[in-house]
Amino acid sequence: DAGVIQSPRHEVTEMGQEVTLRCKPISGHNSLFWYRQTMMRGLELLIYFNNNVPIDDSGMPEDRFSAKMPNASFSTLKIQPSEPRDSAVYFCASSLGQGNIEQYFGPGTRLTVT
Amino acid sequence: AQSVTQLGSHVSVSEGALVLLRCNYSSSVPPYLFWYVQYPNQGLQLLLKYTSAATLVKGINGFEAEFKKSETSFHLTKPSAHMSDAAEYFCAVIHSGSARQLTFGSGTQLTVLP
Numbered sequence: 603d604a605g606v607i608q609s610p611r612h613e614v615t616e617m618g619q620e621v622t623l624r625c626k627p628i629s630g631h632n633s634l635f636w637y638r639q640t641m642m643r644g645l646e647l648l649i650y651f652n653n654n655v656p657i658d659d660s661g662m663p664e665d666r667f668s669a670k671m672p673n674a675s676f677s678t679l680k681i682q683p684s685e686p687r688d689s690a691v692y693f694c695a696s697s698l699g700q701g702n703i704e705q706y707f708g709p710g711t712r713l714t715v716t
Numbered sequence: 717a718q719s720v721t722q723l724g725s726h727v728s729v730s731e732g733a734l735v736l737l738r739c740n741y742s743s744s745v746p747p748y749l750f751w752y753v754q755y756p757n758q759g760l761q762l763l764l765k766y767t768s769a770a771t772l773v774k775g776i777n778g779f780e781a782e783f784k785k786s787e788t789s790f791h792l793t794k795p796s797a798h799m800s801d802a803a804e805y806f807c808a809v810i811h812s813g814s815a816r817q818l819t820f821g822s823g824t825q826l827t828v829l830p
Contacts, residue, residue: 707759
């Protein structure tokens, strides 16, 4: 099993640019989560999907952030326009759902906005 | 709302010594509890989980944790530290009544001294 795949692993962009982060969950998993990790705030849940449907996006910082899951094997997290305070490591995780609650994390995308 | 508190943001032990990382939870209903490990520049890896079965849970790499309801604790232990155990460890909780939102503690950085 390839595990959760995220791309890119590193992204450096200038303030104001659009950034798109990508995630491929483990095949067969029906729940997908986006997290952000910073020194100041630790690990925060941004949004999660169940069967491709967004269930809770209350963790999304503001309207500049959006996430989609067009099918069971792909999700994106977009920031437009990006700001320096968005610099963080963004993790995607997936789980089987139902009674299987453990989440499996991808390697993360380290985003730097200058 | 559920939460976890990790006591000690940094813990240092000598190689071969006991590892004890503390986690206390707050939940009004039976929680599901997890320990994750994060090595530098990597994603989070599940060490072990408690889901209301046995109170003593054994995980990977020789780690174990004991769920103590009377103390609202779920401390992580390992009898003998190895240099390769140096990493950041996160305790996390899922409210058993919710979908499956993980709430993480602030993390404990474990240093293993030679």
